[in-house]
Amino acid sequence: WRATDLRLDSNTTSSFDSRKPQIAADGNSVYVVWHDARNGGSDIFLNRSLDAGTTWLPNDIRVNKGVAGITFAVDPQVAAVGTHALVVWQDRRNGSLDVFCNRTTTSGSSWSATDVRLDTTPTATTSIAPRIVLDGNLVGVVWQDHRNGTDAVYANWSLDLGATWLSSDRRLDTSAPGTTNATDPRIDIDGSSLYVAWTDDRNGAGDVYCNYSLDSGQSWAASDVRLDTDTPGSSASIAPRIVATADTAWVTWQDDRSGFSEIHANIPFGMLPYGDGTPGSGGFVPRMQGNGQATLTGIVSLDVVDALGGAPSAILIGFQPRSKISLSFLGGTLLVNPIASPQFPLFGTLDVPGAGNISIPIWLPTDPVFRGFNVNFQVVTVDAGSVFGWSMTNAVEMWIGD
Template identity: 25%
Template sequence: MLFLSGGRSTAQHSNLPICTAPNEQLFPDIVSDGDRGAIIAWMDARNGNRDIFIQRIDAKGKILWKKDGIAICQLPGSQGWPILIPISDNNGTIIVWRDSRNGNPDLYAQRIDINGTELWEKNGIPICQNLASQDDPKAIADGEDGVIVVWEDWRNNRQDLFAQRVNGKGEAIWSKDGVAVYDGTGDQYDPSLTTDQTGGAIFAWWDISTPEWRVFSQRISADGRKLWPERGLTVCEANGNQGGPLVISDGSNGAFVVWSDYRNDPAIFTTSDLYAQRINANGQRLWNPDGIVICDQMENQQQPFITHVNHGIGGIVITWWDDRDVFSDIYAQWINGDGEPMWALNGLPICIAEGEQRQPKLIRDKSDGTIIYWLDYRGDYGNKATSAIYAQRIDKNGRSLWALNGMPICLADGGQMTPDAIMTDNIALIAWSDGRNGDSYDIDIYAELILLSSNITE
């Protein structure tokens, strides 16, 4: 366990092995267990084909279930890319995954309790079994011990978006194989969703059926009805292309949407800016019609990630990687509920160390601050192309509380990939795929528990 206060590390640490079974373990997802610990799921190739495994750890990092995890699904075909959804009564989790047991990829789910016992049908219940392919699922809790899932779907010989709601008993509430979020002309990409706080969801995606690629949004009620225009609400109509949206609840039955924007791009998809919009429960845009600027520096800004803030006037914190200094660095911005930037114009530098920093993500720290973590190549000058994991904690005023340019979470040889983190009380838990054993075909799952030994003060 790593002990961190407002400043520096107070103890040496070694990472916690979650799974060191043979072959690859990839794409860990982590969720709170409701008791200061965590449940971690991953895609596992120990049996040759890919399966879903899961493990639970307590607040001290003790492994609570079977060594190297318990199997959720080991059927023929491939099962992968698990998503964990917390249960409101803190009694376990719902797991959603992509599954090719029937040939083309379908979507399945399982519910387990705090002891790792499966509560639904063995090997999972189907979310969608349409004969066409279903891919890129995203999922959220429905607020009533169930789950809402959205995915890209090829049943109409184009890439549409469908969604399904499943209750806590494993029963589909909406139409069999899902309701259409959008099934018009052209292809739709990268669905994102958030709760509407009434049992339904607000969705965002980007659409290439128009001359210029656009970001759209839709709200679907708890009983599966579209509440906004049939083709969705246009989030931005500025010149140029927009894509890669993320959506998160605004706490008032509406949502914030953040996207990559090419309105100032001198070429085609070479220089992206970041913009945001707030939409109310009725589908009305509340900020500038084409969004407010998060960052419009001359160079490229990509891979935004967002979370809520509770700083009295609300809003969101956004982090991204940024090419303004040639090599990509990590920046962040707090946008309040009125669409006003609260930190430095065009973002606050989180890490501007040498080398590349990529794939930033963030979590709230329970003290009105934020922990940002990322893949870091500062020690790699192109010989091995391996990454470490670093993190930084900032308060609501944008002050960095840990070491300049971040605190190392893992520096093991072989590289680390796809970190995911949660906050439970005063402990941040981070899990990732890890190549420290030196075999590129034998990747393991490791984790770190970071005890925040003091809260943020004004």
């Protein structure tokens, strides 16, 4: 560490507090944001380094727009990738607290002339505690919102690194509006998947809930999922934190079910299709779907339809997220890097396009060491009617739970 720390705010009077710093970095670029009241009311300020913290701007930059010192802009959060950085905060310029965002595409040298309001309700309400994450061009922001009379979790997102946003935000907790309080939301993104967790009092004491989208926010689960598994509402589960990677998410929180505060966690399980199949005879594209509960000691099935009847086939089996690939091969796309590939014939009338089918049972292990284990599957079929002599299903990823 440096022998002497650095002061990053350039409030020369030193008569006002600079509070709640947040930091983000990508490569050698480091961005630090905070709020301070040097101009009267609170504003959002930023300093940045482009050489991994060796040097910084001599003067910090005010990020919120409009007249300085009158908007009560506080509690900033920052995310960064490449030359882009985005800052969100809560702001009282319209009378009640709203969520605003500004961004730079030039490593902090310049910022958008106008910041953007992300909560879209036309009526006065309280939108607070925003959180922001990004992955590639996908940016997600969540916050706590009181428009329905109680606190709820709302989100807005951008597909182009903050250049444009949804014209209407979206509520993510799925209890009846205005009946419960959903607070302290947290968000993370992996690829096109967004995961949001929060604390919710619908059952009494706080429980931890989650909602998710696997398609860059186009659709979300119709019902949110409770993650703490003791009696609903019987103890306080609070302060959730979430991280998403390798097509899944991990959530941890503070839990007092034992009478003392403990740290608990949960992970998702189940089966999801991914990728596209490769057409075979008659233009049929074989399809595979997972069915059953992917839990320890359980039995699930992989069900294949629309393949060539009676054709020789093999199932590609890969372990853990590193086995998920996308490799052009024999006119199609290999979606699994296999560690095993058992062979079998399909059912259905021999050589009839689209008639091939099979249901493959999978017995899951009993050892708890496999909790959270990932297995990926794809079926390939010998098919003389396809361009290169093979057809392929989509793939299915399975995460084992308990």
